[in-house]
Amino acid sequence: MEIEKAILAVITTNSSIVEGGAPIFICETRKEAEDISANLEAITDGIAHELSEELFIIVKH
Amino acid sequence: MNEYTMPILFGVIIGTLARILMLRTDYRQYPTYLHGKVIHVSLGFIAASLGSVAIPAIMELEFTAVTFLTVAATQFREVRNMERNTLTEVDSFELVPRGKTYIEGIAISFESRNYLVIFTSFITTLTFIIFNVYVALFAAICSVTVSMILMSGKTMKNIVQIDHHPLHFKGAGLYVDNIYIMNIGLPERQEEILKYGLGFVLTPNNINTITTIANLGQRQAILHDVSVTLGVFRDSGTPALTPLIKRDLDDGRIGIFILPQIRDVNKAIKVIGSVPILESAIRMPSESTFTRKT
Secondary structure, eight states, rough: OOOOOOEEEEEOOOGGGGGSSEEEEEOSSSHHHHHHHHHHHHHTTOOOEEEEEEEEEEOOO | EEEEEHHHHHHHHHHHHHHHHOOOOOOOOTTTTTTHHHHOOOOOHHHHHHHHHHHHHHHTTTTGGGGHHHHHHHHHHHHHHHHHHHHHHHHHHSSSOOOOHHHHHHHHHHHHHHHHHHHHHHHHHHHHHHHHHHHHHHHHHHHHHHHHHHHOOBHHHEEEEEEEOOEEETTEEEEETTTTEEEEHHHHHHHHHHHHEEEEEEESHHHHHHHHHOHHHHHHHHHHHHHHHHHOOOOTTTTTTTEEEOOOOOOOOOEEEEEOOOHHHHHEEEEEEEOOOOOOOOOGGGGSSSHHHH
């Protein structure tokens, strides 16, 4: 089976809540996290999803 | 020149004209290509010839000649393949693809239109030979009208009620009415979506409609038609700006989220209403014997 969706990157302001295989970007502020997500979204052709206040993921659909 | 020349000629002309009439460039934007038109008019001419010569062949007691109608059937099935292949190839470069079900629907109609042409030429030549040119002309008009009626299927406005509902966000979740569409993380994207997006809810009229509009191909057809007619606010590499349709599992309503360039609610409702119902999406659970018994 082909995997259709994949998490390309994780952007967080709270490093204690993430761990694992995808590239993780740790930011100081929410603003910084939003900016990095916006850039990564454009670069990877993915979509930035918000899981919680301090956690964004970039998903390839 | 013999006694059949005029009837055959008449049948061929009427048949080809019928094909040209059925070859309309409409909001579905196909066939807009000149070469595509030439191909279909030529095939229509061949179909018309086949339909016309069938009658004289029978009259001359050449019954075996009718078997070449089977050749025609094979030929026109090939038309369906051709259309399917072309459209599938082109589809991957559409900003909002047609989807396989829609392509199949278009391909089927191209095949069936050729049969309608055969039918028209057949009737026309038959009446010309039996009666005269005036009766044949009348018969031609009748059969073209019948073809036109057969050709036009139902559209969405016959089976659903279309309402405009504003888009809104709950946290990062995008909603149309109470139907969840997708998660948009970035505030600037959310603003874009609220600014450029439109939301609609289609409420099905009965149990048959629920399954028909749930069909993914039918939903993609709606998105494609809306995007072609009203334009689309997106580009390659912006997957967050993708028009989407999601379903309310409770009652089978579907929520449409579109990003048109022409942001006119009434026009959008008209466009959604005139999306054809795809043959392969139609389901009739109410016709099942199990449903009827209960």
